[in-house]
Amino acid sequence: MPRTVLVTGATSGIGRAVAARLAADRDGPAARAEVFVTGRHADSVERTAGELGVHGVVCDATDPGQVAALGRRLGPRLDVLVNAAGGLPDPAPADAAPLEALLGQWQEALAQNLLGAVLTTASVQDLLTEGSAVVSIGSIGAERRGGSYGAAKAALAAWNASLSAELGPRGITCNVVSAGYVAGTGFFRGRMTDERHRSLVQETHTKRPGTPDDIAETVSFLASPGARHITGQTLHVNGGAFTTR
Numbered sequence: 001m002p003r004t005v006l007v008t009g010a011t012s013g014i015g016r017a018v019a020a021r022l023a024a025d026r027d028g029p030a031a032r033a034e035v036f037v038t039g040r041h042a043d044s045v046e047r048t049a050g051e052l053g054v055h056g057v058v059c060d061a062t063d064p065g066q067v068a069a070l071g072r073r074l075g076p077r078l079d080v081l082v083n084a085a086g087g088l089p090d091p092a093p094a095d096a097a098p099l100e101a102l103l104g105q106w107q108e109a110l111a112q113n114l115l116g117a118v119l120t121t122a123s124v125q126d127l128l129t130e131g132s133a134v135v136s137i138g139s140i141g142a143e144r145r146g147g148s149y150g151a152a153k154a155a156l157a158a159w160n161a162s163l164s165a166e167l168g169p170r171g172i173t174c175n176v177v178s179a180g181y182v183a184g185t186g187f188f189r190g191r192m193t194d195e196r197h198r199s200l201v202q203e204t205h206t207k208r209p210g211t212p213d214d215i216a217e218t219v220s221f222l223a224s225p226g227a228r229h230i231t232g233q234t235l236h237v238n239g240g241a242f243t244t245r
């Protein structure tokens with residue numbers, strides 16, 4: 001039976017590469033995965049779904065009503081959930097009171113990078129079956145200098161550990177793929193400078209930025225039969241910019 005896959009935040013960058021990679025996986029000669037992709041905007045969701053030959057659903061991962069509706073759109077079972085939706089919070093409006101601005105920024109960072117994954121997973125977790133995988137996209141920002149964004153991604157990894165303990169007895173694995181600097185996505189919204197790019201590349205051992213495909217390959221492995229005893233982990237994909245020892 002073909003796998004059913006859901007990738008949130010898949011209209012661009014890492015999520016899109018993951019959806020394309022998992023859509024190309026085949027369980028057998030005729031079994032192409034049924035892949036669902038989400039994003040907040042109908043035009044980009046439709047375009048991505050058409051280009052990748054997958055199903056598109058408009059869904060803001062931070063909106064409980066939309067996330068509940070997404071759960072109802074999927075079939076009776078789900079084999080792979082990838083929580084890729086996320087990003088940097090918007091800068092506060094110039095006229096906002098300082099503490100209001102701070103609160104708003106932290107709430108947005110937490111909603112975008114933690115709560116979206118928590119809500120989506122809760123909405124679909126009864127559809128996950130023995131052998132299913134949940135993969136959430138974390139960040140090197142959780143390890144250092146990450147501000148509200150890094151704190152939210154650190155909380156994502158902490159939540160993942162408890163999710164793994166909860167779903168492990170059902171044969172479901174839960175992992176975070178923590179990405180270093182990945183070029184060629186919408187993440188920096190045009191604010192990446194040549195100097196910052198050079199400095200981020202310099203921090204790596206491989207002397208290159210990550211690509212969305214680097215992350216997609218790791219997600220594909222975690223969702224494969226060879227990774228069934230890897231769970232509750234944070235896997236760092238960053239060219240050595242942060243090492244675990």
Ligand SMILES: NC(=O)c1ccc[n+]([C@@H]2O[C@H](COP(=O)([O-])OP(=O)(O)OC[C@H]3O[C@@H](n4cnc5c(N)ncnc54)[C@H](OP(=O)(O)O)[C@@H]3O)[C@@H](O)[C@H]2O)c1
Pocket residue numbers: 008009010011012013014015038039040041044059060061062084085086087088112113116137138139140178179180181182183185186187188
């Ligand atoms: N690029 C990097 O260097 C880097 C490094 C570490 C971690 N990451 C993480 O990787 C993930 C993907 O980022 P990216 O670099 O691929 O950026 P991206 O190109 O901006 O992709 C973000 C995707 O998420 C969607 N999205 C954003 N908020 C959403 C929401 N609330 N609900 C549903 N979809 C939402 C966006 O579409 P719409 O805006 O149309 O909704 C878009 O499809 C994020 O979790 C990010 O934190 C990125």
